[in-house]
Amino acid sequence: MTEFKSTTMKPTHTEKGTSQKSSLFNVEENEVIRNKRSIPWVRLEEGLHTSGCPLCEIVLTSAHKHLDSLLYEYVNDVSVRKKLHASFGFCNHHAWLAKEVERELKSDGQHLATLHESLLKAELRLLQEASGTKRIAAKKKETNPVLQHLLKTFAPSGECLLCASSRQTEEFYASQFVLMYSDNEFRALFEAETILMCRPHFLSVMREAHDRATAEYFLNQQTKKIERLLNQLKLFLEKHDVQHQHEPRGKEWTSWLQVLEHFSCKQGIDRLWDPYSPSNQNK
Ligand SMILES: [Zn+2]
C-alpha cells in the first residue's frame, strides 16, 4: 500500500507565492468555518452518521425530501409540469418512490393524480394524432415517414426530473467532501470503520479533488477501508469451511453486502455516473 505522508496536511497551493498561499489558506479555512453553520454541513453530517457510503445516503435522502415537497406543494407548478412532460413521467425508481411518499403524506393518490393529469391528456393527444394518420401502416417501419415521426414525438426529450436533481446533489456534495476534508470533525466521522464510499462516489470525490493533498487523503482512506473489507470478506468465506463453521460470527458476516454496495451503490441509486447505462447513452 502506498504511504502518503501528506494525509494530515491541509491543502497546499504550490503554484502560488507564499503570501498568496497564506491568504488562500485563510479563504479556505473561513469557508470551512462558514460551511459548518450551513445546511450542506448538516446533510453531510447526517450522511456520515449512517453506515456505508455517505454520498449514496445524502442522494437518497435528498431525492426523498425533494419528492415530498414536490407532491405536497408543487403538483401545479408550471416548471415541474414542463420537466415531467419532457421525460414522460418519472423513471421507474422515482415513480415507485413517489408512490411511497404519497402514502407517507397519508394521501389516497390525489397528488400524483393531479401531477399526471395533463401528462395523460398529452399522451392521449399524441395517440389521437397518430390514429388520425391514414398512411401509418402503408409502408415498412424503416421507410414509413409517418411512423418515424410518431416514434419521434413519443420519445422523451429530457431526463426524469428527480434523476436530474440527484445528479446535481451528487456533484454538489462531492465538492463538499473536498471542501470539508481538512476539518477535524469531518475526519473523525469519515474515518470511522462504518463509513466506506462506494466506488462511483469515491470517483466523484476524486474528480473534485483539485490538489495533491486532497486526492492523497481520499485515496489513502479508500485504500485502508478496502483492505479492511477484503480481510473481512476472506474471513467470511473461511468461516464457511467445515473446520471453522462453529466459530463466532462478527462484522465479517455482512461484508458481502458491503462489497455489493461498494461496486453498485446503495439500493435506489441509479447508475447516473455510468456511461454504459442505457439511460445515459444519448447524453
Ligand atoms: Zn455512494
Ligand SMILES: [Zn+2]
Ligand atoms: Zn429518476
